[in-house]
Amino acid sequence: MSSVKTILPPAMLGMLGGGQLGRFFVIAAHEMGYKVAVLDPDRNSPAGKIADVHLCAAYDDETALQSLAEQCAAITTEFENVPASTLEFLAQHRTVRPAAASVAIAQNRVAEKNFFRDSGFPVAPYAVIEQAIDIPAADSGLYPAILKVARFGYDGKGQARVATPEEASAAFEKFGAEVCVLERMLRLDYEVSVVLARDADGNVETFPAAENSHLNGILDVSIAPARGDAAIREQARQLAVDVAQKLNYTGVLGVEFFVSQGRLLVNEMAPRPHNSGHYTIDACVTSQFEQQVRVLAGLPLGDARQHSPAVMVNLLGDIWSRGEPSWDAAYAEPGLKMHLYGKHEARPGRKMGHFTVVGDKADQTLQGALKVRHLLG
Ligand code: ADP
Ligand code: MG
Missing domain, CATH: 3.30.470.20 (ATP-grasp fold, B domain)
Structure with missing residues (x-):
């Protein structure tokens, strides 16, 4: 027997984010008899348009989060960049899956890489670049490398291929001196x-x-x-x-x-x-x-x-x-x-x-x- 209380149709489920992943969630939930409320600031979001309720507000808008918690039996997310505070706030009132702690690791490349490495999972060699001086100090064996911003990168955005520490430093400045991961460029099979x-x-x-x-x-x-x-x-x-x-x-x-x-x-x-x-x-x-x-x-x-x-x-x-x-x-x-x-x-x-x-x-x-x-x- 499961220890978890089951939520049955026609209950309303909550979705943070209104992109295509949220839209497919809405479609699946509808097929199963659930209603869905979507929170997304974009009036024309793909999921918001087909949801039962579209809360058109920012992800940290307290009134919207309050309303989401009141209307929904449980809440999930379609993207990793929801503020941790949003998930924590919602979790005080409702079941939130995945947990804020998991999302916090997945939304930050440094936390993610360190988690993989510290758990013994095999990863490409890398160094954490917090400030410019970390680049000359990093292992020269990492080159040719890829510099990746720790936060908000996706679909190859916030990434630069760099052959030398000089190129890495230039890319780091171009990214606004944000915390980055410098990772060895692998020859991929x-x-x-x-x-x-x-x-x-x-x-x-x-x-x-x-x-x-x-x-x-x-x-x-x-x-x-x-x-x-x-x-x-x-x-x-x-x-x-x-x-x-x-x-x-x-x-x-x-x-x-x-x-x-x-x-x-x-x-x-x-x-x-x-x-x-x-x-x-x-x-x-x-x-x-x-x-x-x-x-x-x-x-x-x-x-x-x-x-x-x-x-x-x-x-x-x-x-x-x-x-x-x-x-x-x-x-x-x-x-x-x-x-x-x-x-x-x-x-x-x-x-x-x-x-x-x-x-x-x-x-x-x-x-x-x-x-x-x-x-x-
Ligand atoms: P995101 O998917 O968030 O943009 P990834 O780290 O998955 O960022 O990088 C996107 C793609 O770039 C990868 O799927 C891979 O094709 C290529 N890539 C990323 N890191 C490396 C690497 N260290 N060596 C070779 N190719 C890489
Ligand atoms: Mg990827």
Whole structure:
């Protein structure tokens, strides 16, 4: 028997953030019979537009947080940069998952890297840069390196590739002398990620590892399950479970890995569903978003089994540069599942949607997805 009180439909669930991840949460919650209140300052946020209640306010707006706590039985987040004080405030009144302490680690690269290293998880060699003089003092063996800001970096933003301490110092100044991590640039064989759900009783369901390729620091294509060595997939799964256990994590967690010279290294984690887990919507018994609803509501975790090979492709604003993409050509692919996020403005680099191609055979699925990507690109 679970020790956790179950929240049943038609209760209202709360979501901090109104982006596409929040929107998929709203869709999953609606399908399951729940209502959702979304807090997001953007009037046109993708999740806010389809939620039962949209609190259009800042993440530290006390009146809005009060209202969220009053209306919702439990509250979760779709992004890691919610102020810790917001989660702590809400947790005084309602169940909040994941816990503020887990989010605090995931939202700061220094805390995150130190947590991985101190817990014995393999990571790329790095140094913490708090001030300019930390750069000449850092191990010269780290170069060529990547300098990454500790806070608010995403999709490769707040990152600079640096070949020398001089370049690192210039990049550090360019980032406004914010605390950074200086990390060795690895030669990557490939990248994988594992999304899992862990409930309040410690039960875990892991989705199959996805193989990810990035373009300009932004996820481009995810192949699920990941190809290559089965031992790597199993090791990634186990490491992701260990990370969740070590955090005593409750919620959906995405863990990114590098495979470099045959070795698996932990890159970073996200205390929420992950872009590379979007394939689960169309190719798994339970999606990562349904798992997020289940954990939040205290329901048993769903079966994370993947029933079909799948390839997911992100659609960035760039492909709108010459008008609406050729949707009719895309829909000619029979296994294609299209997901557009309802964002008004298509800016370069902005995630506007994604599609997943599912099929019987992994290689045909990949060919189909790449064909559609080419047609839309
Ligand atoms: P974020 O996803 O928050 O932008 P990441 O640290 O995951 O930041 O970096 C984005 C991408 O940049 C990675 O998925 C990987 O492709 C590349 N990258 C990041 N760090 C390294 C590294 N140390 N060596 C090689 N490639 C890296
Ligand atoms: Mg990343």
